[in-house]
Amino acid sequence: MKKGGEPAPKIRLLRAAAALLAESNGEPVSTRQITEAARVTAPTLYHHFGDKEGLFDAVVAEGFSEYLEAERSIPTSGQPIEDLRMHWDNHVRFGLDHPHLYLVMFGNIRPERRPTMVASAEAFLEEVLARAAAAARLVVTPHEAARSMLAANIGVTLMLIAEPAAKRNLELSAMTREAVISAVATDSESDPVTDTEGTPSVVVAAIALNAALQVSHPDQLSSSELKLFLEWLQRISSRSGS
Amino acid sequence: MKKGGEPAPKIRLLRAAAALLAESNGEPVSTRQITEAARVTAPTLYHHFGDKEGLFDAVVAEGFSEYLEAERSIPTSGQPIEDLRMHWDNHVRFGLDHPHLYLVMFGNIRPERRPTMVASAEAFLEEVLARAAAAARLVVTPHEAARSMLAANIGVTLMLIAEPAAKRNLELSAMTREAVISAVATDSESDPVTDTEGTPSVVVAAIALNAALQVSHPDQLSSSELKLFLEWLQRISSRSGS
DNA sequence: CCACTTCATATAACGTCGCTATAGCTGTTA
């Protein structure tokens, strides 16, 4: 690729943009500042990124891949609920470590770019939740659980970013985290077969079966039968009345 | 004040700015657009508001007072927990009714203006929670409860705004709302369901669901559907395909 | 009725912004 002597203009632009974006606290950063800091003239920026927004997108994309990397680096502990806590805390930590990036990613006004970020984060969280569902630890579908958890996670992180670093009370995060988790999952470890408390156990069992069926399809049912079966299962899983 | 014939330029500016800000979906609105729409020239804007930001601040302040008005118009029902639900739902409703205003108020990048908005909303919510605390329904301080609830409330509203209006699932709001409330208050709603230690086998899950269905029949399926569903469930339970 | 002050609006322009038409430079390939 490139020698170590000096980074290519493209990389210099990326770094300059990221640095300036991080320094100037939310105030807009001009292309002229960036190109000057990268010791490059304007057309170079537009040759490589097409747009000012294209450059910022590249910066954000880098930050986001860093976020996903951090998420992926969290091992599966075997205790699905504990995994959920880890991912929640990791999300908050990333937001506090990269507040500017985080605000662009999740607090952004633009109703176009945000969804892709949110969707990716949501999809990842849903994977973790699917494992919890497979262990019959969820009382709602992984999809619903992921949306609720992520929404609360973002809300908490935004609030923590908004207040001065000195006064930050991480108890807010832990408290809200436990609230959402306890609403989405069951945290004890007994057997659902012996659980006869009523409808919630039906939902739990249905969700668990649904998750298990995603992994291995039974051969006792034809594909058309299975299709209808899954549809009904989905209906049972989606809690309507409590 | 003013006759009804035609609003003063100051008011025309405010209305034009609000309208343009609402129409142009998040994209920046130029002072020239605003002054043209208000049939006014540039210096008039700066005479009345000093700044473009000053004008936008005035628009936001108006929207925010509208929000606080809506909050205040919610009567005290005497059931503190039910009041919390009303205020949560009102918050979400305001966000969905005025998405652009809401994004500026609560999703804003600026780490200066947001806190004042959040602080006001938080203070108001804290009042409601104080009444709940007086009724011995809180398990945490009203301050902590307000922060947690508001964070989750904002997160949920942002997520609902972000997705297309047609696909909006308000269940996300209700579910997260109950999660936070049950973590913050003693409503005896928290129904900790016991469950398994996690064997992700289709057979085990099917058996669990089967057992659960013996106790309570779900109302999402008709009786004929349920009959066939149970039959298939039996088939899956009998012997697994892997 | 006329200065005189005061507030509100308009004319015209400045500096900076994002962006680009065009041209020049560099290295590779033939």
Added chain:
DNA sequence: TAACAGCTATAGCGACGTTATATGAAGTGG
């Protein structure tokens, strides 16, 4: 060498936020 492709630089355009200056309107004292 010649031809070509990929980057980068010169110079400038139109649009933006903003303002120095001037003009109009409305009240007040003589």
